[in-house]
Amino acid sequence: MALSIIQIVLIFIFSCVAGMGSVLDEFQTHRPLIACTIVGLILGDLTTGIILGGTLELIALGWMNIGAAQSPDSALASVIATILVVVGHQDIQAGIAIALPVAAAGQVLTVIARTITVAFQHAADKEAETAAFNKIIFLHFSALFVQALRVAIPATIVAIFVSAEMVNKMLAMIPEVVTGGLAVAGGFIVVVGYAMVLNMMSVKYLMPFFYLGFVLGGYLEFSLLSFGVIGLITALIYVQLNPNFTKSLTLQPNEQMVYSGAIVADDELDD
Amino acid sequence: METIVSETIEEQPLQSVITKKDLMMTFVFSNFQQASFNYERIHALAFCVDMIPTIKRIYHTKEEQSEALKRHLTFFNTTPAVCGPVIGVTIAMEEAKASGADIDDGTINSLKVGLMGPLAGVGDPLVWGTLRPIAAAIGASLALSGNILGPILFFIAFNAVRLSMKWFGLTYGFRKGLDIVKDLSGNLLQKLTEGATILGLFIMGVLVTKWTTINIPLVVSKTPGQDGKMIVTTVQNVLDDLVPGLLALGLTLLMMKLLKKKVSPIVLIFVLFAVGIVGYGLGLLN
Numbered sequence: 001m002a003l004s005i006i007q008i009v010l011i012f013i014f015s016c017v018a019g020m021g022s023v024l025d026e027f028q029t030h031r032p033l034i035a036c037t038i039v040g041l042i043l044g045d046l047t048t049g050i051i052l053g054g055t056l057e058l059i060a061l062g063w064m065n066i067g068a069a070q071s072p073d074s075a076l077a078s079v080i081a082t083i084l085v086v087v088g089h090q091d092i093q094a095g096i097a098i099a100l101p102v103a104a105a106g107q108v109l110t111v112i113a114r115t116i117t118v119a120f121q122h123a124a125d126k127e128a129e130t131a132a133f134n135k136i137i138f139l140h141f142s143a144l145f146v147q148a149l150r151v152a153i154p155a156t157i158v159a160i161f162v163s164a165e166m167v168n169k170m171l172a173m174i175p176e177v178v179t180g181g182l183a184v185a186g187g188f189i190v191v192v193g194y195a196m197v198l199n200m201m202s203v204k205y206l207m208p209f210f211y212l213g214f215v216l217g218g219y220l221e222f223s224l225l226s227f228g229v230i231g232l233i234t235a236l237i238y239v240q241l242n243p244n245f246t247k248s249l250t251l252q253p254n255e256q257m258v259y260s261g262a263i264v265a266d267d268e269l270d271d
Numbered sequence: 272m273e274t275i276v277s278e279t280i281e282e283q284p285l286q287s288v289i290t291k292k293d294l295m296m297t298f299v300f301s302n303f304q305q306a307s308f309n310y311e312r313i314h315a316l317a318f319c320v321d322m323i324p325t326i327k328r329i330y331h332t333k334e335e336q337s338e339a340l341k342r343h344l345t346f347f348n349t350t351p352a353v354c355g356p357v358i359g360v361t362i363a364m365e366e367a368k369a370s371g372a373d374i375d376d377g378t379i380n381s382l383k384v385g386l387m388g389p390l391a392g393v394g395d396p397l398v399w400g401t402l403r404p405i406a407a408a409i410g411a412s413l414a415l416s417g418n419i420l421g422p423i424l425f426f427i428a429f430n431a432v433r434l435s436m437k438w439f440g441l442t443y444g445f446r447k448g449l450d451i452v453k454d455l456s457g458n459l460l461q462k463l464t465e466g467a468t469i470l471g472l473f474i475m476g477v478l479v480t481k482w483t484t485i486n487i488p489l490v491v492s493k494t495p496g497q498d499g500k501m502i503v504t505t506v507q508n509v510l511d512d513l514v515p516g517l518l519a520l521g522l523t524l525l526m527m528k529l530l531k532k533k534v535s536p537i538v539l540i541f542v543l544f545a546v547g548i549v550g551y552g553l554g555l556l557n
Contacts, residue, residue: 185547213476228389
């Protein structure tokens with residue numbers, strides 16, 4: 001069964017939405033529950049789409065983006081698996097078997113897309129020089145199209161040829177050393193971003209607090225919230241005990257009271 | 272100082288030139304927080320875009336606008352659903368700065384970093400670890416029998432909570448921020464600057480070790496352990512025994528130095544990518 005032109009166009013459009021959803025992680029259009037359902041609807045078999053979506057969703061419950069790391073790609077996996085199950089007459093189990101390797105392959109494309117968007121970031125730096133607001137907004141949103149096409153191109157190829165093998169073969173053509181290397185670099189490239197922030201806020205005499213955070217962070221398995229509390233308390237203690245602040249401080253009414261109270265107490269003792 | 276009482280926010284009149292329309296626009300932008308997600312500065316461009324309605328409203332010369340935009344093109348990352356409070360506080364700080372308060376770039380950035388880390392600490396387990404799995408599991412269990420309510424329920428439940436977190440987070444942060452900057456008299460501002468810098472630097476230190484991954488699997492020695500099993504020691508093990516995250520720290524300090532020497536960040540990015548690919552190819556990194 002071949003797909004009509006309209007169906008292929010709709011698959012292309014929805015894959016774009018799912019691709020954008022995948023990076024945004026806001027509206028969840030990339031999750032199997034939504035993506036499989038809508039692709040099922042486009043292909044005229046809503047029920048199969050929903051069931052496949054539910055099944056894949058349970059497998060993908062733990063796929064989440066934490067910090068700078070990204071999860072397996074549920075967008076590409078959902079769209080391709082639904083096409084092959086509905087159009088290629090596979091059962092749900094075969095759909096899972098197709099989805100998992102595609103999700104891993106899609107992760108590679110995500111790494112590449114998030115590397116390409118570094119260029120958009122630098123283009124925005126240039127536009128900031130002249131305060132070109134609209135160009136900055138345009139750059140921000142056009143980066144979404146990289147992510148849209150990342151899913152839409154392979155998904156549409158599958159929709160035309162109804163073959164997952166072909167997509168996996170094409171992805172396998174990217175040398176492993178490049179994709180593996182990009183993924184490795186993705187783990188530490190962010191130090192450039194850290195360095196920029198640190199250069200901006202670095203006050204030499206306060207740098208020990210940076211090293212304190214670094215050492216504690218390395219050894220303690222605390223949540224970031226707990227580290228926030230520790231950092232806040234450290235900052236409060238420092239500010240309260242800093243003699244530069246206490247000297248010039250004008251006495252607050254209640255402090256004056258405590259102070260005079262102490263004098264009264266002293267006087268009484270002397271008597 | 273020009274301040275208009277904005278009558279648009281009902282709860283309490285705010286001393287602010289930021290209109291509800293500006294906040295609304297920022298809210299809409301904040302739903303695209305990861306649109307330009309990139310490995311170098313993650314949400315930097317997004318945060319800058321979030322600030323554009325504010326920057327347009329409060330700064331009127333090209334120079335000031337350009338400075339403000341550049342100030343917000345720095346590294347930023349948090350759970351997208353909880354970015355609201357940081358944006359809100361930052362809007363209030365920018366407004367105070369525009370009306371003459373002596374707040375420098377470092378303070379604003381320290382505050383952003385100081386808030387984004389802990390908020391991600393709340394947001395990740397709350398949104399990705401609790402809200403979505405629960406909504407998705409309920410939706411999926413309905414979907415398994417082919418019930419269309421499954422996906423619909425998931426979509427509505429997750430997004431309703433997420434959108435309200437964004438909007439209320441943003442307005443709450445903005446109101447709190449205004450409270451903070453309202454009486455920046457005496458040395459309170461100095462205290463805020465120093466306190467925010469300490470918090471920011473501390474969190475940055477934590478992030479350098481927690482959010483960076485470097486692994487050198489090069490084997491240093493293989494010795495038989497007491498139970499007869501071979502104990503393999505890699506370069507990474509040795510480094511981790513000194514202090515975990517030492518390479519990430521070294522790399523960060525090196526980047527700071529190079530950036531200060533006016534080496535372009537683009538060059539640094541390409542060099543690091545090359546290091547990643549070559550290192551991976553030679554088996555020095557994985």
